[in-house]
Amino acid sequence: MARYIILYTLLFLTACQPGRVSPDRQTDTSPVLFPDYTDVTFPCNIVAPNFLITEEGEAFYTEIGSEGQVFFSQKSRNADVRIPAEKWKVLTTATAGKEFYIRICVRQEGKWIQYKDIRNTISTESVDPYLVYRLLYPGYELWNEMGIYQRDLTSYEVTPIIENKSAKSECMNCHTFCRNNSETMMLHIRGKAGGTVISRNGNVEKVNIKKEGMNNGGTYAAWHPEGRYIAYSVNEIQQFFHSTGKKPIEVSDLESDLIVWDCETNQMITDSLIYGPEWMETFPAWSLDGKTLYFCRSKAITQQTPLDSIYYDLYKISFDAQNRVFGKPECVYNASALHKSISFPRVSPDGNYLMFTCSDYGNFSIWHPESELYLLNLQNGNIRNMQEVNSDNVESFHTWSSTGKWFVFSSKRIDGFWAHPFIAFFDPKTGIAGKPFMVPQKDPEFYKTFTKTFNLPELIINPITENEHSLKLIRNKLLSSSPD
Amino acid sequence: MKYIHWLLFTALCGLFLFMFLDSLAYLFPYHEQQNLFLFSHAYLDTFLSTPGKLGEYLANFIVQFFYLPYTGKIIFAFILSLLYLFPVLCCKQLTGKHDPLHLAVLPPLYLFVQFESLGFEISWATSLFCCFFLLFMLSLLPKKIFYITLLPFFLLTSFALGWIYPAIAILICVVTLLSALFFSRFGKNRKIYIGGSILCLGIYAAGTFYLFVYSYNMRERLLLEAEDHLKKQEWEQVLDCTRKYRGENQLNDYFRNMALYQTGRMPYDLLNYSQSYGINSLFLPWTGDAQQSRYGHYIYEQLGYLNEAQRWAFESLVVNGETAPNLTNLIRYNIANGRPEVALRFIRVLKQSLFYRKQAEEYEKIAYTGQIRGLKALPHAENKKARFSNIQNLGPELIYICDRDSSNQMAFEYLMSYLILSNRQKQFVENLPRIQAFSYPGMPPLYQEILNRYQQDQQ
Numbered sequence: 001m002a003r004y005i006i007l008y009t010l011l012f013l014t015a016c017q018p019g020r021v022s023p024d025r026q027t028d029t030s031p032v033l034f035p036d037y038t039d040v041t042f043p044c045n046i047v048a049p050n051f052l053i054t055e056e057g058e059a060f061y062t063e064i065g066s067e068g069q070v071f072f073s074q075k076s077r078n079a080d081v082r083i084p085a086e087k088w089k090v091l092t093t094a095t096a097g098k099e100f101y102i103r104i105c106v107r108q109e110g111k112w113i114q115y116k117d118i119r120n121t122i123s124t125e126s127v128d129p130y131l132v133y134r135l136l137y138p139g140y141e142l143w144n145e146m147g148i149y150q151r152d153l154t155s156y157e158v159t160p161i162i163e164n165k166s167a168k169s170e171c172m173n174c175h176t177f178c179r180n181n182s183e184t185m186m187l188h189i190r191g192k193a194g195g196t197v198i199s200r201n202g203n204v205e206k207v208n209i210k211k212e213g214m215n216n217g218g219t220y221a222a223w224h225p226e227g228r229y230i231a232y233s234v235n236e237i238q239q240f241f242h243s244t245g246k247k248p249i250e251v252s253d254l255e256s257d258l259i260v261w262d263c264e265t266n267q268m269i270t271d272s273l274i275y276g277p278e279w280m281e282t283f284p285a286w287s288l289d290g291k292t293l294y295f296c297r298s299k300a301i302t303q304q305t306p307l308d309s310i311y312y313d314l315y316k317i318s319f320d321a322q323n324r325v326f327g328k329p330e331c332v333y334n335a336s337a338l339h340k341s342i343s344f345p346r347v348s349p350d351g352n353y354l355m356f357t358c359s360d361y362g363n364f365s366i367w368h369p370e371s372e373l374y375l376l377n378l379q380n381g382n383i384r385n386m387q388e389v390n391s392d393n394v395e396s397f398h399t400w401s402s403t404g405k406w407f408v409f410s411s412k413r414i415d416g417f418w419a420h421p422f423i424a425f426f427d428p429k430t431g432i433a434g435k436p437f438m439v440p441q442k443d444p445e446f447y448k449t450f451t452k453t454f455n456l457p458e459l460i461i462n463p464i465t466e467n468e469h470s471l472k473l474i475r476n477k478l479l480s481s482s483p484d
Numbered sequence: 485m486k487y488i489h490w491l492l493f494t495a496l497c498g499l500f501l502f503m504f505l506d507s508l509a510y511l512f513p514y515h516e517q518q519n520l521f522l523f524s525h526a527y528l529d530t531f532l533s534t535p536g537k538l539g540e541y542l543a544n545f546i547v548q549f550f551y552l553p554y555t556g557k558i559i560f561a562f563i564l565s566l567l568y569l570f571p572v573l574c575c576k577q578l579t580g581k582h583d584p585l586h587l588a589v590l591p592p593l594y595l596f597v598q599f600e601s602l603g604f605e606i607s608w609a610t611s612l613f614c615c616f617f618l619l620f621m622l623s624l625l626p627k628k629i630f631y632i633t634l635l636p637f638f639l640l641t642s643f644a645l646g647w648i649y650p651a652i653a654i655l656i657c658v659v660t661l662l663s664a665l666f667f668s669r670f671g672k673n674r675k676i677y678i679g680g681s682i683l684c685l686g687i688y689a690a691g692t693f694y695l696f697v698y699s700y701n702m703r704e705r706l707l708l709e710a711e712d713h714l715k716k717q718e719w720e721q722v723l724d725c726t727r728k729y730r731g732e733n734q735l736n737d738y739f740r741n742m743a744l745y746q747t748g749r750m751p752y753d754l755l756n757y758s759q760s761y762g763i764n765s766l767f768l769p770w771t772g773d774a775q776q777s778r779y780g781h782y783i784y785e786q787l788g789y790l791n792e793a794q795r796w797a798f799e800s801l802v803v804n805g806e807t808a809p810n811l812t813n814l815i816r817y818n819i820a821n822g823r824p825e826v827a828l829r830f831i832r833v834l835k836q837s838l839f840y841r842k843q844a845e846e847y848e849k850i851a852y853t854g855q856i857r858g859l860k861a862l863p864h865a866e867n868k869k870a871r872f873s874n875i876q877n878l879g880p881e882l883i884y885i886c887d888r889d890s891s892n893q894m895a896f897e898y899l900m901s902y903l904i905l906s907n908r909q910k911q912f913v914e915n916l917p918r919i920q921a922f923s924y925p926g927m928p929p930l931y932q933e934i935l936n937r938y939q940q941d942q943q
Contacts, residue, residue, distance in 0.1 A: 137801050137802040139801065142802045143802055144803045240872040242791055242870060243789070243792075243871045243872065244861070244888075245791070245864035246823055246864075248794065306869070308870065414825075415829060446526070448829065449524070449526070449832045451806060451829060
């Protein structure tokens with residue numbers, strides 16, 4: 001009797017497995033997947049990267065495995081492949097530090113064609129588990145539905161941090177964290193009722209980063225590594241719309257300077273060397289030790305200055321946190337000499353590299369198809385185009401993970417219009433990055449129909465929602481009309 | 485008297501349908517163009533992720549049928565009328581009696597009057613409909629079970645639709661029930677019963693009539709109808725609507741001037757109409773006004789100035805979301821502007837709808853051709869210095885378009901109108917020679933008059 005039970009159980013179990021396919025023909029070409037999850041290194045804690053097989057066919061067979069072990073297989077008339085979470089978990093655990101394959105067979109005119117295996121790698125390194133970004137429709141001036149969201153990269157869960165669903169409410173921008181930690185963070189809201197909310201270890205304050213006599217308020221921010229100071233650029237930004245052609249818009253600073261905000265005394269620190277009419281300074285970024293402030297600098301412009309002749313160089317200035325004084329600015333990379341322009345400098349957590357965006361002119365690289373990521377080796381001064389991650393379309397805003405082994409960046413490579421978050425592995429020893437991959441979504445077609453753009457992606461180690469009290473205070477303070 | 489509720493239900497249905505086909509017909513395309521129901525999990529998820537939003541989902545489902553000339557109106561008339569019938573049937577089921585005051589007729593009449601307002605949310609009707617329907621279904625159960633299930637009903641519907649709807653539904657049922665219990669004793673006297681019923685219904689009808697007439701906004705109707713005709717390129721009707729409009733309204737002037745051009749009367753009749761907003765009667769200068777964002781693209785589209793039309797369409801997308809007009813505009817402009825990948829994303833969204841699917845598939849076929857019937861983008865000179873639009877003032881843009889494309893008659897007539905309305909005679913005369921590119925039967929009298937006046941002034 002027991003023998004029959006085992007036999008029937010085995011029969012039942014095997015009946016549940018999709019039958020393996022015996023291909024009628026093999027081809028040397030790799031199948032095209034959307035998103036492109038080929039030759040990619042995934043972090044070991046990432047959620048299953050569901051994808052769509054974009055080859056034409058009547059039926060599709062997918063097998064995912066490694067070293068003779070099959071972790072997942074699926075035979076379906078649908079081209080979308082959704083990997084169950086538990087199977088992906090088994091795979092990432094078993095293949096951490098190794099390669100795995102994705103084998104795809106497509107039935108065309110009744111015959112199964114097996115494509116060349118796709119090889120991906122699971123890294124032993126995990127990525128910071130949360131990604132914070134702003135979502136908005138790709139408009140120019142108006143806003144209605146806008147929000148800052150937190151995505152759990154180990155699942156598909158998205159949590160709204162703050163949403164603005166009223167045309168009367170103001171535009172939210174620039175969320176910034178200190179060393180990838182949500183306990184020390186800053187959020188900014190524009191407009192009359194706007195202000196900057198600074199949260200430091202449970203203390204939440206709303207401040208106005210604009211003092212009397214200043215033309216502009218705080219815009220782009222960078223936390224000092226010790227969490228006491230925030231460097232801000234104070235910018236006057238204007239949009240210009242192309243009359244013809246595919247490029248819709250140019251955005252340019254008309255003025256910009258740098259200040260440092262002391263979160264303990266709510267005082268502003270600056271210096272005529274970084275605050276004045278002669279130069280435009282923007283995009284501050286601190287070095288690992290907090291003694292150097294990197295930034296981008298261009299000559300001040302007039303109304304007659306053509307937008308395509310504004311070039312930003314990479315500069316640095318020393319900062320003495322104890323005495324709150326600055327040194328003298330030094331040029332790190334004279335990009336203007338090459339008719340190039342720099343934006344978004346970001347120092348790696350080990351302090352050895354500085355990643356920045358390079359475009360042909362200006363600093364609003366998200367509207368520049370030619371903008372690409374570059375890497376400066378701070379040890380030897382070498383600068384290189386990160387061709388392994390760049391595409392023929394926009395690569396722009398980027399941030400490092402807390403370990404420096406991963407980074408996330410915005411790219412418009414899918415269709416040249418919507419920015420999507422891409423994550424790439426980075427080897428600090430060689431300074432070489434892996435092929436980037438789009439942040440996985442539950443629905444593989446998500447990026448084909450989602451009409452909002454992902455803005456300012458930042459990786460964090462702990463969720464903002466961890467401290468509910470702080471989050472509640474942040475929401476209340478941000479949305480209250482009171483200036484303080 | 486036994487079937488009076490059926491009679492009333494039929495009368496309500498008939499009344500609503502008549503009004504929807506006649507005086508309120510203009511509201512249906514408006515509502516339909518505000519929302520786009522999509523058959524997708526992602527769309528459903530947006531409503532399920534927030535408690536109390538299911539009513540909106542149902543409302544959007546119903547509203548999509550407003551696309552059809554009759555079906556949507558019939559469905560909505562039926563739903564509104566059922567808001568009367570369900571509580572009455574529920575009351576009958578529970579008490580075996582009718583409410584002689586017919587109080588249940590008040591909610592549908594109230595919603596009917598509210599429907600006149602553009603801000604009316606159809607979800608009120610659909611959510612109440614769901615609640616009444618469920619209550620009626622529960623009333624078919626034994627009484628004891630009905631009362632036991634009331635609390636779970638309230639909690640569940642509160643979670644799905646919002647607490648206000650089941651609360652109102654229960655309140656109406658209770659009031660109807662009490663009225664039936666209390667006043668039905670007078671039903672023994674047939675005359676009193678009929679007289680009372682007629683009196684009540686008369687008061688309701690009179691009240692509704694008064695409120696309906698009081699709330700009716702003819703100017704709003706004319707503007708909406710004008711825009712609807714404009715979308716269908718029925719220019720004579722646009723002129724007709726704008727002519728009937730009493731008072732000053734920039735949007736009315738804007739629509740009328742477009743119709744004047746399209747009917748070939750702009751150089752002749754421009755000053756026969758009040759141009760109360762001066763040059764701003766010709767276009768909507770960008771002021772960052774969210775309300776205006778859905779109208780600004782019309783003029784630029786017709787002028788072939790697609791980058792600017794596209795900018796307005798994107799701003800409208802931000803404010804009004806993924807509505808059918810926003811998506812179709814963005815699809816068309818992006819195809820014509822050589823950005824098929826961008827158009828395709830909007831096409832994929834539009835394909836998830838019921839009534840725009842075919843249209844989306846047509847666009848998909850031509851996405852890479854760059855050709856859209858009726859749209860012609862101003863040519864772009866790659867090697868020339870970038871030029872940026874003046875989003876506040878149409879004048880410089882009209883000169884630019886005329887310089888780039890001397891055969892653009894609309895740009896020419898608008899430029900002439902712009903110079904007339906801004907009283908720039910010298911510039912008018914300087915630009916008048918552009919008229920030679922077009923085959924007018926003779927110099928339009930308005931242009932001739934200004935030319936003569938200018939020449940006299942010079943002498």
